[in-house]
Amino acid sequence: MERIQRLVIDAGFTCPNRDGTLGRGGCTFCDNAAFHPAYSHPGKSIREQIDDGIAFHRARGRKADGCLAYFQSFTNTYGPVSRLRELYGEALSHPAVRGLVIGTRPDCVDEEKLDLIASLPGKVILEFGIESCYDRTLERVNRGHTFEDARRAVRLSAEREIDTRAHFILGLPGETREMLLGECGMINELPLTGIKLHQLQILKGTPMALEYEKHPEEFLLPDLPDYIELLADLLERLRPDLRIDRLAAAVPPRFLAVSPWSGARPDRIRTLLDACLARRGSRQGRLFGAGYPL
Numbered sequence: 001m002e003r004i005q006r007l008v009i010d011a012g013f014t015c016p017n018r019d020g021t022l023g024r025g026g027c028t029f030c031d032n033a034a035f036h037p038a039y040s041h042p043g044k045s046i047r048e049q050i051d052d053g054i055a056f057h058r059a060r061g062r063k064a065d066g067c068l069a070y071f072q073s074f075t076n077t078y079g080p081v082s083r084l085r086e087l088y089g090e091a092l093s094h095p096a097v098r099g100l101v102i103g104t105r106p107d108c109v110d111e112e113k114l115d116l117i118a119s120l121p122g123k124v125i126l127e128f129g130i131e132s133c134y135d136r137t138l139e140r141v142n143r144g145h146t147f148e149d150a151r152r153a154v155r156l157s158a159e160r161e162i163d164t165r166a167h168f169i170l171g172l173p174g175e176t177r178e179m180l181l182g183e184c185g186m187i188n189e190l191p192l193t194g195i196k197l198h199q200l201q202i203l204k205g206t207p208m209a210l211e212y213e214k215h216p217e218e219f220l221l222p223d224l225p226d227y228i229e230l231l232a233d234l235l236e237r238l239r240p241d242l243r244i245d246r247l248a249a250a251v252p253p254r255f256l257a258v259s260p261w262s263g264a265r266p267d268r269i270r271t272l273l274d275a276c277l278a279r280r281g282s283r284q285g286r287l288f289g290a291g292y293p294l
C-alpha cells in the first residue's frame with residue numbers, strides 16, 4: 001500500500017474573520033502559528049513548500065511514496081475562483097502530489113467554488129471547520145457563521161460527490177458533556193464522510209485565554225482518562241460509517257495557556273480509546289439511532 005504524507009501549505013490566504021469582512025479579532029481560540037510547521041510559509045511558492053516539506057519529513061526518517069498538499073492555514077477557499085484554480089493547480093502539478101486537502105469555513109464556499117473543487121483530479125478532501133453544532137457557542141467564540149451555514153455547505157459539497165469532512169472542538173466555553181453527546185445526532189445527519197475531533201486547547205495570547213482566566217468554571221477541560229471516556233461516549237453515538245480522522249490535537253506545549261494534558265501521541269490516544277471500548281464491550285455506532293440525551 002502507498003504511504004501518503006500530508007504536507008501543510010500556507011498559500012497566503014486570510015479569513016473573513018480577520019480581514020475586517022466579518023471582524024478583525026478572529027475566533028477567540030485561534031492562533032494559526034501554533035499549527036505551522038517550519039517549512040510552510042506564505043513567502044515561499046507552493047512548489048517550494050512541497051519540496052521543503054518532503055525534505056523536512058525525510059530528514060526525520062519519515063518516508064512516503066507521495067503526498068497530499070494540505071491547504072490548512074486560514075481559509076483556503078477565500079478568494080476568487082481564478083486564484084483558487086491557480087493555487088490548487090500549482091500544488092497538483094508537483095510530481096509527488098497525489099491530491100489535496102482543502103481546509104475552509106462553511107460560509108466561504110459557493111456553488112462555483114465547489115464546482116471547481118469537484119472537477120480537480122486526484123484525491124481531494126474538503127474539510128470544513130464547523131467546531132460546534134450550537135449557534136450560541138459559535139457566537140460566543142466569534143465564529144461569524146451559524147450551524148445552518150455548515151449544513152448548507154456540507155450538503156452542497158456532498159451533492160457534488162466531494163469527499164467532505166469536518167472539524168469539531170470538544171469543550172468550547174459553555175458547552176457541557178451532555179451538549180457534546182447531543183451534537184452526535186446533528187453530526188450524524190450531515191452527509192459527511194469523516195470528522196476530526198479534538199480537545200479544546202487554550203492558547204496563550206488568545207481572547208479565550210483571557211476568558212478562561214475570568215471564568216474557568218465555564219470550561220469542561222477533562223483530564224486524559226476523562227477525555228478518553230468522553231471520546232468513547234461520542235463514538236458510540238456516531239454513525240458507524242463515519243471516518244474518524246483525528247481524536248486529539250497536540251500543539252507544541254509552548255503555545256498552551258492551560259494544559260490539563262498535552263503531548264499524548266495520536267497512536268496512544270487510539271490505544272487508550274480502543275482499550276476503553278473493549279472494556280465496555282462497545283464500538284463506534286453502538287448507540288447510533290438509539291436517541292440522545294438533551
Ligand code: SF4
Binds near residue numbers: 016031074075143
Ligand atoms: S479559526 Fe479559521 S476562521 Fe477563525 S479566525 Fe482562525 S483562521 Fe479565521
